[in-house]
Amino acid sequence: MGNASPDISIPAQTPVKEVPRPVMKPEIPLPAEISNSTPLPDIAIAKPQEQEANQPPLHEKKPKISYGSAEFLPEISTLLLTCGIDPSTVNPVSIGEGANHKVFRAKDGSFVVKVPKSESKVTMNMGHEDEQEQINKIQKAFPNFSLPTEIHGDKKTGKYIVVQKAVEGKPITNHTKDPELLKQLQQIIGLNNQLYAETGESLDFVGMPGFMSWVKRQFKKIILRESDFEISNILIDEKTKRLYIIDTDVLRTRNAPLKTALISRVGLFVNRMLMKWYFGKDIKHGKL
Numbered sequence: 001m002g003n004a005s006p007d008i009s010i011p012a013q014t015p016v017k018e019v020p021r022p023v024m025k026p027e028i029p030l031p032a033e034i035s036n037s038t039p040l041p042d043i044a045i046a047k048p049q050e051q052e053a054n055q056p057p058l059h060e061k062k063p064k065i066s067y068g069s070a071e072f073l074p075e076i077s078t079l080l081l082t083c084g085i086d087p088s089t090v091n092p093v094s095i096g097e098g099a100n101h102k103v104f105r106a107k108d109g110s111f112v113v114k115v116p117k118s119e120s121k122v123t124m125n126m127g128h129e130d131e132q133e134q135i136n137k138i139q140k141a142f143p144n145f146s147l148p149t150e151i152h153g154d155k156k157t158g159k160y161i162v163v164q165k166a167v168e169g170k171p172i173t174n175h176t177k178d179p180e181l182l183k184q185l186q187q188i189i190g191l192n193n194q195l196y197a198e199t200g201e202s203l204d205f206v207g208m209p210g211f212m213s214w215v216k217r218q219f220k221k222i223i224l225r226e227s228d229f230e231i232s233n234i235l236i237d238e239k240t241k242r243l244y245i246i247d248t249d250v251l252r253t254r255n256a257p258l259k260t261a262l263i264s265r266v267g268l269f270v271n272r273m274l275m276k277w278y279f280g281k282d283i284k285h286g287k288l
Contacts, residue, residue, distance in 0.1 A: 070091075070092045070093050071092050072087050072090075072092045076092075076115060079115065079154070079159055079161060080113070080161065082154040082156075082157070082159070083152035083153065083154055083159075083160065083161045084152050085113060085152065085161070085163070089106055089107055089108070090104050090105070090106055090107065090113055091104060091105050091106070091107050092104065095112070097117070098207055098247060098249065099124055099249065100116060100117060100124060100125045100249060101114035101115060101116055101117060101162065102114070102115050102117055103115075105166060106166065109166060109168065110165070110166055111163055111164060111165055111166050112163075112164050112166050113161050113162070113163055114161065114162035114163075114164065115161050116159075116160070116161075124249055124260060124263060124264070125249065127158075128151060128153055128158065128160045131151060131160075131162065131248075132151050134248050134249060134250045135149050135151070135162075135248045137195075137201065137248075137250055138203070138245060138248045138250065141191055141192075141194070141195045141203075142188060142191050142203070142245055144187075145184070145187075145188055145191075145234075145242075145243055145244055145245050146244070146245055146248075147164055147165045147167065147244050147245070147246065148164070148165045149162060149163070149164040149165070149248060150162070150163050150164075151163075162248075164246070167235045167237050167244050167246060168237065168238055168239060169235040169236045169237045169238045169239075169244075170235065170236055170238070171230040171231055171232050171234065171235055171236070172185060172230075172231050172234050172235070172236055172243060173228040173229055173230050173231070174228060174229045174278035174279060175228050176236075178241070180241060181236060181241065181243060184242065184243045185231075185234070185243060185279070185281075186281070188203070188234065188243065188245070189275075189281050189282075189283050192205075192283050192284075193282075193283070193284065196283075196284050199254065200252070200253045200254030200255070201250045201251060201252050201253070201254070202250070202251040202253075202264075202268050202271065202283060202284065203233070203245065203250065203251070203283070204233055204247060204249050204250070204251050204267060204271065205231050205233055205234065205271050205275060205283060206231065206232065206233070206270060206271050206274055206275075207232040207233040207247055207249075229274065229278040231275075232247075233245060233246055233247040234246070251264040251267045251268050251271070252264050253265050253268060268284065271283055272284055
């Protein structure tokens with residue numbers, strides 16, 4: 001959701017603070033929209049001490065916005081603090097979620113934080129090391145379309161979060177007509193063909209939000225194809241008119257645990273069906 005960012009210093013990890021249990025309020029105001037017209041100076045994200053200080057920054061500073069009485073649960077606030085992120089800088093109202101993470105956006109709009117849904121390992125993601133491996137694969141296979149993404153971990157508990165540079169944009173859809181954007185989508189599909197041929201792995205184009213969008217809003221019109229179909233894991237950067245992959249989860253059909261491989265095959269089948277139907281492209285093999 002090029003993408004190089006200026007170097008900035010990254011402060012040391014913030015000490016863990018006691019987080020009080022939030023007082024429930026009757027109403028939680030919706031987040032205000034972030035202006036795209038305001039010039040944005042730079043800011044740094046606090047990171048754990050063990051991470052290198054010269055890693056590329058993930059965000060640029062924007063004006064702070066008030067989100068009223070909404071607050072994180074104490075356990076999430078504690079996790080953010082131990083991973084070097086000040087909870088007060090992140091909007092506690094989730095902007096969405098996938099199969100493995102709940103996603104929160106920085107109040108200045110410059111980065112997103114992905115919090116694993118459970119402490120236990122899930123079917124498609126086996127934890128910190130597995131997540132890092134998948135991030136590396138996406139960045140290597142799609143170098144021009146990936147975003148700066150880092151894992152911030154707590155060595156004592158083994159818990160972690162994923163911090164990714166945010167994209168101000170919208171998903172590409174079957175009604176996107178811009179030739180340059182369609183060319184970039186074709187390049188991503190071509191790179192995915194190479195990745196699958198070499199490893200049996202595929203980018204999850206549709207993702208959980210995209211699939212649910214299709215089920216809820218487009219099923220009745222699937223025959224007429226009147227509604228937009230969103231590729232939820234690929235966003236159009238409205239400033240640069242570039243496509244970026246925002247989800248680093250990989251569908252693995254080979255050399256994976258049986259349950260993971262089976263779910264991946266189902267996911268790949270759904271991805272291929274919807275991409276063929278709405279875009280006339282095969283993400284697994286064939287001519288583009």
